[in-house]
Amino acid sequence: MSKRLSWFIILVLILGYFFLYGPIVSLIFFSFNASKLVTVWGGFSTKWYGELIGDDQVITAFLLSLRIALISSTIATILGTIAGYVLARFGLFRGRTVLSGMVTAPLVMPEVITGLSMLLLFVQMQQLFGWPTRGSLTITIAHITFTMSYIAVVMQSRFSTLDISLVEAAQDLGARPLKVFFVITLPIVAPAIVSGFLLGFTISIDDLVITSFTSGPGANTLPMVIFSKVRLGLNPEINALASLIIAVVATGVVASTIYMAQAEKRRQRDMQMAVQANE
């Protein structure tokens, strides 16, 4: 193969990177803009970062989002794991098709419909029982409902690829089914549970549509605050906020890549050791 890249390939490469990263780069760039106008460069400044830290509304919204994401993805992970286990392991019990459909429905349902139906449910419930009051509680419940579907799908596929003979071996050695689940099955699928939790967390923290429907007075999550600020006109403060989020995400991605590369190296070294020991 020729080592020289043709001009076409280079062009495609540049265009591709531009489409992917251009908006992000410009967003970060303008977060250091001294001018109040987002699109007009007025010199370098970090004042928007300072204003961001002083902006109580943003900080409160961020903490609320974090709290809702943590609580809802924790509960959704527990429920989703149970649902995934039941769907993968309990065979063709009565109502399996219904459960499977119900669990995965929020995946394909338009968010507007999910949000609207939740809102109607909460309004009805409040009228009938006086509970729940719309606010962070209803947002959390709504997030549990729809992040659970994603987690259930992840866990179902993990459980169905789990070698059944591991479970049988543990039983054969004298462990009762419940103990087998906690001592053998759960530790083996733990990585999938962690990735399910992270998936739920990211979906929950950046959701806007369902959150807006199910929110009540005073409960504004970060995406809601950003959206309302943008409607009032763009502001470099939002750029600063977005830049911070990008920095956190990028750090996380780089760290996990390095960790995975090291784990892979360690695994290969172990394999080599095993082969050598056998000789």
Next chain:
Amino acid sequence: MAAETPAHYHTNTPWNEPGAEPYIRVENVTKKFGDFVAVNDVSLNVYRGELFSLLGGSGCGKTTLLRMLAGFEEPTSGKIYIDGVDMAGIPPYARPTNMMFQSYALFPHMTVEANVSFGLKQDKVPSAEINNRVRQILDMVQLTQFAKRKPHQLSGGQRQRVALARALVKAPKLLLLDEPLGALDKKLREATQFEIMNIQDKLGITFMVVTHDQEEAMTLSTRIGVMNQGQIVQIGTPQEIYEYPNTKQVADFIGSVNLFEGRIVEDESDHVLIDSPEAGGRIYVDHGISSAPGAKVWAALRPEKIQLVKGDRGEPYNCIKGTVKGIAYMGNLSVYLIALDSGKEVKVTMPNQVRAAEQMIGWDDRVTLTWHANSPVILLS
């Protein structure tokens, strides 16, 4: 690792003793999955200290039978007794059996030590005793230096020994092995075969092995049960199964065999004479069978029981003629493919006793095939 064949295999034959109490009794067990009959009315007695093999092709029901003994499947009908106790309704974790899985099923998140001690911990054995027994068993399978490794840090042979150690450490009444040597290469298989026989001899545990490999079954077992389509077609010592198969199918499955179709001409108490146009002559067998004259039978003749002589010889019985159509040189022996004058092809194996025989048999040579009168086995089906 390799060891001598334990001597008791030829002396300990409880199945021939009239008063002996079977240790494992399988009585008329049937297992159906929907309409499919996996195990069909199987009855079986296994005695204490035996190494019993269930031999058969894939889908013959041998693994299902093993899983019913372990408790992973319940029989649709019939009873299983282990040491006199009815196993109906007893879950796997409460049975006095342990199983070594075909895939080994080692717990990937636990070290070798933790894998092996898992079973003892479930029984709430004191930890000092656990350490002791785990150390002993790891010593026996020569894995002491790998105690802290995880399964993915071991080679195939090492994993297999961990699986064996994990099943053995609880000293079960019955050890079930599902294709124990399936994943090993030939050298390791041979070493492990002797290892298993040695351990079995040392601990006196009753073994039940499922395998599709007849060589494995022949070397390991005190007795073999040959299975086909959910039924046991023959039970016997390896020698009995090989020398006296009871059907064409068993004869064909164990080793290779030449089958000659024919009709009975004479059936006396001391001999049988069969006329077989397929063999191109008459077959004389020096023991009687009781069957109707003129009945259709098959004479089964193992390739190594036939002698090849160059040229045409004339004998009234047990002497057929053909042409050499192929020779496969295997080192210690050669396999000859002979086309009889009737058109049937016959396989003959002869040891290569001298380096280059004077009277070497070559391709397209005319040869005469002879055998001893007690060599053929007469099969009615």
